[in-house]
Amino acid sequence: MNNATDIGRFSLASAPVELRRSETRSAFIAVFRGAGLAQLVAVAIVVLHLVVAIGAPVVAPASPTAMSRQAILAVPSSEHPMGTDKFGRDILSRVVWGGRTAMFVAIAATVLSLTIAGGLALLAGYVQGWTDLAVSRFMELLLTIPSLLFALVLVALFGPNLLTLIGAIGVVYVPRLYRPIRVRAMEISSREFVAAARARGEGLPWILFREILPNTSGLVIVEFAIHFSGAILLVASLGFLGLGVQPPTPDWGMMVNENRGVLANAPWTVLFPAAAITSLFLAANIASDLLQSRFDRPVARQRQ
């Protein structure tokens, strides 16, 4: 909300020198020191989701796409812990592999977005003047399009598939990531060590990536966390609308959508994937709140 008063409160992030390794480790521990039980549980849940996603081929008891005529809409049992869907596919395996889809798309999209937005924000924040004005105005303009709508239009153009999904979510988040990083880059640009680098005759890339970038690390971590959880929601929502990854690739949102018709007879087909999305999204939100309280953030949190 109030940028002017927030500047100078970044204890860790605004350290004018790069952190040494040992300091980085103690900073990592400091994030968790004094965290509440709910926050620690949330971090554990996110890590668990990540581990399951990476180990999906080992964790899943069956193939997520193998159909079985003998087990159509089977009730949860020891053989199928979460039951099966109308094609006899094992829900647990589909939930496990669906998590892999969600994680992969969300991480790839957020990294893509951070790369584009971060590069532009560092440049605009440091160079300022016309470049800053032009880029910032364009970003403000992109912000006037609600995120889901923006993603929908992009999917309409390029067709629903994995690459479009990553690209669309990545592009949608660029203006949202740009704003806070630019504010931060601008603030750092006025510090003495940047002026010193300029006086030494360092080039633009050195100043942007070796002087300014390391000092935005706290902010970048927080922004990554916030937009990662946002991306999880967007992937699931687009999947639910049938505009995410396409069958047979398992996806949580798609699973909720394709099984809605049998909600009355076989609620497990819908409720398990719904619970998976909610647990990851909730845990990611709480974890990003924890990071936010540790690293602070110059622009108030907005998600829409």
Next chain:
Amino acid sequence: MVAVARVILRSVGGFVVTLIAASVIVFAATTILPGSVANAILGQQATPEMVKAIEHRLHLDEPAPQRYARWLAGMAHGDFGTSLTANQPVADLVWPRFRNTAALAAAAFLAAVPLSIALGIMGGLKAGSWIDQVISGITLAMLSIPEFVVGTVLVFAFAITIPLLPAITLVDRNLVPVSFASALILPTLALTFSLLAHTGRLVRTIVQETQASDYMRFATLKGLTTGRLIFRHLLPNVLPPVLSVVALNVGWLLSGVVVVEAVFNYPGVGTLIVSAVNDRDVPVVQAIALLLGAIYILANTLADLISRAINPVLRGS
């Protein structure tokens, strides 16, 4: 008086400029791939001649600036083009649906905004207290359940387990929204859920900041009653930022409405844009994207104007 007129003029000017810029973006975004539109209509068997004919009929063979001018001039006359799949004017397709969406969104707003202000004040007045922590926890949890999960669980609870309300909206799209009030209840609840949580949290932050100000501390030290403190000192100062938060949430609501409509098969612009995206019906996607974008920009402009009108400090700047 002159100053007020200038502020209003500048806001309106800003609105028009942003809207035009947004229309350029929507137009540019939906016309990057002109060939695919013709292919989408014709399907796999399209010959180059057929593609050319379709492109000529839809003026896709003209240069982009000319097409943009044609599109803009048409909209000024209420002509949003012709749907590629329904073979019907886009305006005729969108307006009845838009009325339904407006009814749903208005219902959600009416339910969510007063409730969220009440929740935000309750939490923000005693920041850090157990009430505040409980409200924060619950609203964060509410915020973290995707709209379509909320909707699906509501259907499971109140349409299947306890069959009270209709699970999907089966209405003639020409009916007036009031006549299907019972079908509106579950979608409204689903939409209110996250909107309430989101707005409530932002209101809490604003209240907490105001609470820490000198005049609030002084008013408290004077020994004013809580009621007087809230209604005479807190609310007038909290309202402008809350209004702009509410306006910003229009964007949130527009995203939510698309998903919630899909859950209940509600005949609004949300379900229309999803099917148009599936069919690659570009004129319909363009019209709805621009319509919703215009509403969002308008809401932001209004919020800006209202906060200037309420707060004398902002009036001049």
